Amino acid sequence: MSPRGWALLTLVGLAVVLLVAGAVLIPWHRPPAPRADQLAALRSLPVDQVARGRAFHAALRPGGYGALALGLAVALLLGLTPLGSRLVELAGRPFGGHWTARAVLGGLAVMLLADLLTLPFAAWRQTVLTRYGLSTQGWGGWAVDLLKSYAVSAVIGGLALLGFYTVVRLAPRWWWAFGAAGAAGLVVLLSFVLPVLVEPVFNRFTPMEPGPLRTELTSLAARDGVPVRDVLVADASRRTRAVNAYVSGLGPTRRVVVYDTLLREATPAEVTSVVAHELGHAKDRDVWVGTLTGALGAALAVVALYLIGSWAPLLRLAGVDSVAEPRAFPLLIALVTVVGLLAAPVQALVSRRVEARADAHALALTGDPATFEAMQRRLAGVNLADPDPPRWEYLWSASHPSTVERMAAARAYARESGR
Numbered sequence: 510m511s512p513r514g515w516a517l518l519t520l521v522g523l524a525v526v527l528l529v530a531g532a533v534l535i536p537w538h539r540p541p542a543p544r545a546d547q548l549a550a551l552r553s554l555p556v557d558q559v560a561r562g563r564a565f566h567a568a569l570r571p572g573g574y575g576a577l578a579l580g581l582a583v584a585l586l587l588g589l590t591p592l593g594s595r596l597v598e599l600a601g602r603p604f605g606g607h608w609t610a611r612a613v614l615g616g617l618a619v620m621l622l623a624d625l626l627t628l629p630f631a632a633w634r635q636t637v638l639t640r641y642g643l644s645t646q647g648w649g650g651w652a653v654d655l656l657k658s659y660a661v662s663a664v665i666g667g668l669a670l671l672g673f674y675t676v677v678r679l680a681p682r683w684w685w686a687f688g689a690a691g692a693a694g695l696v697v698l699l700s701f702v703l704p705v706l707v708e709p710v711f712n713r714f715t716p717m718e719p720g721p722l723r724t725e726l727t728s729l730a731a732r733d734g735v736p737v738r739d740v741l742v743a744d745a746s747r748r749t750r751a752v753n754a755y756v757s758g759l760g761p762t763r764r765v766v767v768y769d770t771l772l773r774e775a776t777p778a779e780v781t782s783v784v785a786h787e788l789g790h791a792k793d794r795d796v797w798v799g800t801l802t803g804a805l806g807a808a809l810a811v812v813a814l815y816l817i818g819s820w821a822p823l824l825r826l827a828g829v830d831s832v833a834e835p836r837a838f839p840l841l842i843a844l845v846t847v848v849g850l851l852a853a854p855v856q857a858l859v860s861r862r863v864e865a866r867a868d869a870h871a872l873a874l875t876g877d878p879a880t881f882e883a884m885q886r887r888l889a890g891v892n893l894a895d896p897d898p899p900r901w902e903y904l905w906s907a908s909h910p911s912t913v914e915r916m917a918a919a920r921a922y923a924r925e926s927g928r
């Protein structure tokens with residue numbers, strides 16, 4: 510069988526594994542609470558809070574979708590016309606067109622161009638966050654954050670580009686197989702190292718101070734049977750007034766992180782409720798599942814790019830001879846951008862189901878739906894959430910159930926458990 514035949518077989522195999530993993534590991538059977546309960550929850554929220562959340566999101570929308578549209582247009586223009594391949598050539602020219610310069614500098618130039626062109630939209634977003642009092646950062650801090658994120662992307666992207674095009678040169682016929690394995694390995698590696706190597710670039714993390722809350726959280730984790738080495742506090746207040754918590758890392762790098770803003774704004778019982786939700790993620794191994802499906806998806810993407818990329822009309826549009834040359838990188842980015850947009854609603858749906866399971870875990874672990882609901886109110890109020898966002902936006906991009914869905918879930922739990 511030819512490499513192409515093997516690639517097709519691998520593609521089908523990976524797709525089947527991904528679908529089975531998705532069917533088995535994602536909690537699909539968890540419908541949102543009845544709409545009537547959601548509407549009752551919405552009516553119980555202060556009218557001005559709801560209006561302010563909606564006004565805030567209406568103000569963000571033009572910039573958000575503008576950036577999305579411009580990013581897509583730039584990716585398509587660079588990938589489906591010879592412009593992108595010329596940009597890669599140009600980046601390699603000072604180095605005599607050497608392939609490493611084309612691969613790394615050319616690749617980074619393609620990625621950076623879209624970022625630079627959408628920069629005005631990012632700045633616009635920052636003015637909205639400032640106007641609504643959510644950002645605590647001046648333009649200096651904002652610019653430093655931006656430069657840091659460019660630097661992190663350049664290091665990770667540069668290493669990935671160098672690795673990928675080295676494999677392409679060493680194995681011209683089978684690069685897609687090594688590339689798929691490498692992409693999957695990179696996803697797993699990043700899950701391990703991001704919390705210890707990248708997150709500290711943006712925030713300081715300190716162990717939560719000893720006291721009644723820390724004792725309560727540690728005993729909650731022990732009661733839950735979830736080994737958590739430490740609860741860390743992030744200095745999010747240097748950037749935002751928003752409150753949040755999350756769990757990241759795998760094995761030795763796993764940690765539960767709460768924003769310092771959460772400790773300042775919420776009652777200890779509400780913080781406990783938030784951490785109980787994060788423990789749900791740890792208990793159900795959501796980071797593992799996310800990493801595994803991400804790795805499978807990355808491998809699938811590499812094989813698919815190899816197969817689609819040998820389609821002559823596409824190569825002609827991009828003005829390249831083969832998808833494997835660095836000059837074809839803009840074409841790969843264009844394809845990845847389009848697939849990413851199409852996959853967004855699926856990813857959002859999966860994320861919402863996983864988040865709803867973590868909510869159910871928090872309710873069962875604390876047995877305190879009243880505090881859970883109070884915490885949702887506070888989260889929505891402080892973070893200027895739209896408690897019941899427009900349906901199309903929710904389906905397109907919401908990573909979490911809406912505030913009214915989460916409040917209604919707490920009410921349903923209270924009814925069923927008689928609390």
Ligand SMILES: [Zn+2]
Nearest residue numbers: 786790864867
């Ligand atoms: Zn969560």
